[in-house]
Amino acid sequence: MKRSSRVLFNSCSIWKLFAVLPYAAALALNILIPPVIEVDELPFRALLAVLTVYFGARCLFSLRGGPRAEAFGRGARFYGAVGVLFMVWDVLSSKTGVLPLPFFPGPAQIMEVIFRERGVHAMNCLYSLRLFAAGFAAGTLCGSVSGILIGWSDRWHYWLFPVMKVAGVIPAIALVPLVLIVMPDTFSTAVTLVALSAWFPVAFTTARGIHSIDRTYFEAARILGANDFYMLRKIAIPGAVPAIFTGISTATGIAFSTLVVSEMIGARGGLGYYINLAMGWMNYASVYAAIVIMAILFISVLTAINGIKNRLLIWQKGLVK
Amino acid sequence: MDRGKTETASPADALPVVVEVKNVTREFRDGRGNGVAALDNVSLSVRQGEFVSLIGPSGCGKTSLLRLIAGLDAPQAGEILADGEPVTGTSYERGYVFQQANLFPWETVEENIAFGLKARGVYTEHRADVAEYLVMAGLKGFERAYPHQISGGMAQRAALVRSLINRPRVLLLDEPMGALDSFTRMDLQEKLLELWQSFGTTMILVTHDIDEAVYLSGRVVIMTPRPGRISEIIGIGSPFPRNRGSAVFVELRNRVLKKFHLAGAEPPAEYAI
Numbered sequence: 001m002k003r004s005s006r007v008l009f010n011s012c013s014i015w016k017l018f019a020v021l022p023y024a025a026a027l028a029l030n031i032l033i034p035p036v037i038e039v040d041e042l043p044f045r046a047l048l049a050v051l052t053v054y055f056g057a058r059c060l061f062s063l064r065g066g067p068r069a070e071a072f073g074r075g076a077r078f079y080g081a082v083g084v085l086f087m088v089w090d091v092l093s094s095k096t097g098v099l100p101l102p103f104f105p106g107p108a109q110i111m112e113v114i115f116r117e118r119g120v121h122a123m124n125c126l127y128s129l130r131l132f133a134a135g136f137a138a139g140t141l142c143g144s145v146s147g148i149l150i151g152w153s154d155r156w157h158y159w160l161f162p163v164m165k166v167a168g169v170i171p172a173i174a175l176v177p178l179v180l181i182v183m184p185d186t187f188s189t190a191v192t193l194v195a196l197s198a199w200f201p202v203a204f205t206t207a208r209g210i211h212s213i214d215r216t217y218f219e220a221a222r223i224l225g226a227n228d229f230y231m232l233r234k235i236a237i238p239g240a241v242p243a244i245f246t247g248i249s250t251a252t253g254i255a256f257s258t259l260v261v262s263e264m265i266g267a268r269g270g271l272g273y274y275i276n277l278a279m280g281w282m283n284y285a286s287v288y289a290a291i292v293i294m295a296i297l298f299i300s301v302l303t304a305i306n307g308i309k310n311r312l313l314i315w316q317k318g319l320v321k
Numbered sequence: 322m323d324r325g326k327t328e329t330a331s332p333a334d335a336l337p338v339v340v341e342v343k344n345v346t347r348e349f350r351d352g353r354g355n356g357v358a359a360l361d362n363v364s365l366s367v368r369q370g371e372f373v374s375l376i377g378p379s380g381c382g383k384t385s386l387l388r389l390i391a392g393l394d395a396p397q398a399g400e401i402l403a404d405g406e407p408v409t410g411t412s413y414e415r416g417y418v419f420q421q422a423n424l425f426p427w428e429t430v431e432e433n434i435a436f437g438l439k440a441r442g443v444y445t446e447h448r449a450d451v452a453e454y455l456v457m458a459g460l461k462g463f464e465r466a467y468p469h470q471i472s473g474g475m476a477q478r479a480a481l482v483r484s485l486i487n488r489p490r491v492l493l494l495d496e497p498m499g500a501l502d503s504f505t506r507m508d509l510q511e512k513l514l515e516l517w518q519s520f521g522t523t524m525i526l527v528t529h530d531i532d533e534a535v536y537l538s539g540r541v542v543i544m545t546p547r548p549g550r551i552s553e554i555i556g557i558g559s560p561f562p563r564n565r566g567s568a569v570f571v572e573l574r575n576r577v578l579k580k581f582h583l584a585g586a587e588p589p590a591e592y593a594i
């Protein structure tokens with residue numbers, strides 16, 4: 001018994017080392033092999049060095065044990081694999097030229113663009129974020145309000161639910177011509193499109209969420225002396241919050257796509273706009289750079305939304321650790 | 322706490338009737354559209370301060386009757402009076418405790434207990450009551466806990482005081498202890514007696530448990546199913562505190578059990594030894 005657990009521990013430690021070594025190896029290879037194209041490799045090396053130190057530190061700290069060490073142990077193989085991927089990709093591109101340019105630039109070229117154009121990227125991120133925040137906030141607000149109305153009142157349900165069912169399946173992007181006519185400029189067009197794409201999933205799940213609240217909560221509240229409006233505020237709305245967040249999660253993805261596409265059709269800034277511009281110049285390294293930044297940005301937004309959700313839903317079983 | 326108070330039938334007769342059920346019939350449609358008489362011509366009157374238990378096999382209409390008294394449902398025939406007035410809807414004067422504690426999961430224990438006061442707009446005057454009722458329920462220290470963080474027994478105690486904080490004239494209890502283990506159940510029975518004796522609230526308790534009915538109530542109402550009817554009402558005269566092991570208690574319990582048999586109803590499985 002003791003023996004086998006020891007073996008397990010050892011194999012676990014090997015995996016933990018595996019999370020670090022590929023990054024160190026990639027760094028060494030990158031320094032040793034000269035590139036076949038002209039590229040500033042410093043940003044990529046810096047990235048590899050940072051990752052080596054980061055995973056190395058986590059590996060060291062994980063010797064102490066605890067839940068963080070376990071999480072690291074579980075993730076180690078994956079982190080290592082990403083390191084291997086970096087190494088292979090770098091060798092196949094900048095170091096040997098196996099991957100055809102300009103369509104498949106290497107990680108060093110992408111890092112070079114990200115670093116060199118950091119000011120432009122930061123601006124575009126802010127531009128995209130501003131658009132997303134405006135559109136998404138408007139969309140989720142309208143979505144939850146209309147969802148609550150539809151879920152709460154039979155009359156609203158009668159008139160609005162069929163409309164919503166039909167309108168909900170239309171991709172917001174299909175409405176571009178219409179929205180362009182109605183809205184005065186491209187920014188408000190994009191905001192409207194993002195808002196529309198967030199609206200329906202939120203409204204739909206909110207309405208369904210209110211319907212699925214246990215009827216006895218309403219009965220208990222009524223017996224305790226609550227009137228209709230009080231029940232709306234204290235039972236229907238808080239009871240619908242989990243559903244609202246389910247809708248928000250669905251809406252986030254849809255709203256991101258709408259955001260990028262609407263930026264591609266005539267915005268004057270933003271990551272979608274940048275991708276379009278870079279495509280025009282056949283500058284694929286910039287395209288990939290923008291995609292990487294986009295992924296990081298969207299993951300941050302999702303994490304923030306998740307944080308708000310966990311805050312609001314501490315009353316739910318199993319959500320709090 | 323007046324635990325020595327005796328409960329005899331005769332002086333209570335002078336007290337006013339709080340709940341009067343008059344020839345009530347309630348039918349439901351089953352899946353095939355046939356009528357099922359959940360209650361058939363049921364009459365019952367309950368006087369102020371009484372503790373009445375409704376007992377009977379599953380499906381005999383106990384919950385249906387309680388919901389009618391609460392005003393959550395309306396009868397097809399007959400009439401229900403509360404303090405002499407016909408019941409047309411719910412009222413905070415007729416509190417209701419559900420089988421599942423049914424606390425609002427998004428509110429803390431404290432907020433749940435204060436719900437009735439806030440809903441009625443009297444929270445500012447009675448703010449101090451909340452702490453007092455928390456203590457009464459033995460939930461001091463759990464004010465900020467959410468319902469999923471407390472035990473089933475604690476949740477039922479919270480649900481009990483959540484109803485009592487409105488000072489209802491009648492408290493309707495639908496198997497509030499059904500989902501609890503026997504120790505927690507006995508604990509809650511004591512709590513219920515204690516609250517009944519200190520508030521004098523009229524109690525109508527639905528239960529599956531003959532012991533519980535005999536231990537707590539002044540009258541035990543035995544119901545039979547298909548159609549739901551009252552077959553027998555047994556007065557329990559013995560004084561409080563009652564002793565579950567005493568000869569008198571066992572005798573009473575057996576009397577109820579026998580009536581149960583005579584009523585043609587299968588007693589609950591735990592008595593079929």
Ligand SMILES: Nc1ncnc2c1ncn2[C@@H]1O[C@H](COP(=O)(O)OP(=O)(O)OP(=O)(O)O)[C@@H](O)[C@H]1O
Nearest residue numbers: 349350351357359378379380381382383384385386
């Ligand atoms: N909403 C309803 N729709 C249709 N039938 C119902 C409804 N409520 C109750 N019934 C029927 O009425 C009868 C009595 O039900 P009720 O819930 O009052 O019984 P009960 O005595 O409380 O039973 P239990 O001890 O299992 O809780 C049952 O046959 C049940 O199927």
Ligand SMILES: [Mg+2]
Nearest residue numbers: 383384385495
């Ligand atoms: Mg029932």
